[in-house]
Structures are given as structure tokens and as C-alpha cells.
Amino acid sequence: MALYDLIGKQNNKSLARLWHSKPKSTIELSYLISTESPDEAARKARFAHENGYKGLDVKIGFDLKQDLEIVDAVKHTAPNLYFRVDANQGYSFSNAVKAAKHFEKIGVDIFEQPLKANDLLGHAQLRRKTSVPIALDESIWTAADLIQAVRFEACDTAVIKLTKMAGLTGARRCGEIGREAGLELVGGGLTESTLGLSASAHLFNYLEIETPVDQNGPMFLFDDPVEEGPRIEESTVHLTDGAGIGCKVNSSKLEKYKVE
Numbered sequence: 001m002a003l004y005d006l007i008g009k010q011n012n013k014s015l016a017r018l019w020h021s022k023p024k025s026t027i028e029l030s031y032l033i034s035t036e037s038p039d040e041a042a043r044k045a046r047f048a049h050e051n052g053y054k055g056l057d058v059k060i061g062f063d064l065k066q067d068l069e070i071v072d073a074v075k076h077t078a079p080n081l082y083f084r085v086d087a088n089q090g091y092s093f094s095n096a097v098k099a100a101k102h103f104e105k106i107g108v109d110i111f112e113q114p115l116k117a118n119d120l121l122g123h124a125q126l127r128r129k130t131s132v133p134i135a136l137d138e139s140i141w142t143a144a145d146l147i148q149a150v151r152f153e154a155c156d157t158a159v160i161k162l163t164k165m166a167g168l169t170g171a172r173r174c175g176e177i178g179r180e181a182g183l184e185l186v187g188g189g190l191t192e193s194t195l196g197l198s199a200s201a202h203l204f205n206y207l208e209i210e211t212p213v214d215q216n217g218p219m220f221l222f223d224d225p226v227e228e229g230p231r232i233e234e235s236t237v238h239l240t241d242g243a244g245i246g247c248k249v250n251s252s253k254l255e256k257y258k259v260e
């Protein structure tokens with residue numbers, strides 16, 4: 001990321017322009033719902049709907065019955081939002097099939113990583129039993145992983161994340177291969193600061209990812225090293241077209257958080 005930022009700054013071009021992609025002024029964030037209570041899930045879905053979010057990302061994968069109650073409560077409360085359901089490897093094959101059948105009925109846009117990361121064959125078999133698109137996240141860290149997933153026909157969608165894929169070069173390579181292989185791409189993140197969010201946004205725009213992305217890092221962080229950069233307004237991130245990644249980092253904060 002630092003090298004791309006430097007190259008951009010030396011050429012006085014944002015990452016988007018450096019990559020000859022069309023700079024977009026905004027990206028849309030999805031709203032994260034992670035709870036064991038269907039009532040709380042419904043409350044959060046209502047909040048997201050009322051505050052202009054276009055998509056929801058619901059974490060499940062614990063107890064099938066409770067999970068379905070949570071998903072139902074969310075769908076009932078906010079039926080028209082883009083609906084991504086992420087089981088984080090939590091299901092057995094038989095429970096994944098039961099969940100997928102239920103999701104077909106109520107309408108879920110993506111069923112993410114239901115089975116263990118190394119179970120590509122299981123995901124491929126699940127895909128043949130359901131019409132709900134299956135996304136892989138923890139199964140795909142590198143371009144080699146992505147190629148294996150394509151060879152196994154294990155997914156419809158790949159989750160692109162900067163940190164998981166070791167930075168912009170790795171994540172961009174995964175995205176390009178996935179796109180050429182005919183996969184859908186969705187964007188995600190770990191708990192990055194605004195700096196990571198901004199670099200991810202350039203990449204997602206370059207890869208033409210249009211669905212709301214799971215990039216909620218800054219709202220979970222106590223502090224942020226970025227003093228000038230994109231402006232986050234509820235569900236919308238307003239990007240700058242500044243050189244490189246487009247952020248100005250506060251150097252005294254870098255000093256403060258430095259690990260010797």
C-alpha cells in the first residue's frame with residue numbers, strides 16, 4: 001500500500017487514475033449485524049433501513065434454528081436491502097443445505113462461507129443443491145486459492161479483502177482472475193482504519209464492485225491515523241481524488257502507536 005501510495009504521489013495521480021479506472025466519488029457500505037438475538041437483529045435492520053444503508057451483512061453459523069430466526073427477522077424488517085448472510089465456516093454440510101433451502105424461499109442475495117475453508121468439494125456439492133449464490137471468503141486468500149475454487153466450481157462469488165490478500169497487489173490479482181473466470185466479486189474488510197478503507201475503495205472501484213461493501217473498520221476503532229481523507233457519512237464513503245491512496249496520515253499518531 002505504501003509503495004502504491006508513493007508511486008501515485010510521485011505521479012500526482014490517485015490510485016484510480018494510476019490504474020486507468022474511472023474514479024468514483026462514493027462507495028456504499030453495508031451494515032453489519034452480528035447478534036444472537038432475533039429482536040436485536042430486527043432493531044439493527046430497522047436502523048440500517050432508516051439511515052439509508054443499501055445492504056446488510058448478517059453473521060450466522062452458530063445454531064441453525066436461531067440463525068434462521070435471525071435471518072427471518074432481518075428479512076421481514078428490511079425486505080428490499082441487499083442481503084448477504086455469512087456463516088463464517090460454521091455449518092455442517094447437512095445444515096448448510098437446510099439453511100440454503102430456507103434462504104431460497106425468503107430471498108438471500110449471497111450465502112457466504114457456510115463450510116470449512118478447506119472444503120472446496122463440499123461447497124461445490126452445496127452449489128448443485130441450491131440456487132442461492134455461494135460466496136467464498138476464508139477459502140480464498142491467494143490467487144492460487146481462487147484458481148482452485150474455480151477448478152472445483154466451488155463458488156459463484158469471491159470475497160475480495162485487502163488485508164486477507166496481503167495488500168493491493170495480491171487483492172487486485174485475485175479480483176482480476178475472479179472477474180475473468182466469470183465469478184461475481186464482493187468487497188469486504190477486516191478492522192482497518194480509514195487508510196485501509198480508502199485503499200480498498202480504490203480497488204473495489206477498479207474491480208467494478210457495485211454491491212455495498214463490508215468495510216466497517218473505522219467505526220470499531222478508538223482512534224484513526226488519517227487526518228485528511230475520505231468522509232464517512234453513515235452508509236456512504238465520499239472519496240477524494242487525492243494523489244496515491246488519497247489520505248494524509250497524522251505522523252504524531254504513527255509515532256504514538258509505533259511498535260519497536
Ligand SMILES: [Mg+2]
Pocket residue numbers: 086088112113137138159188
Ligand atoms: Mg466473510
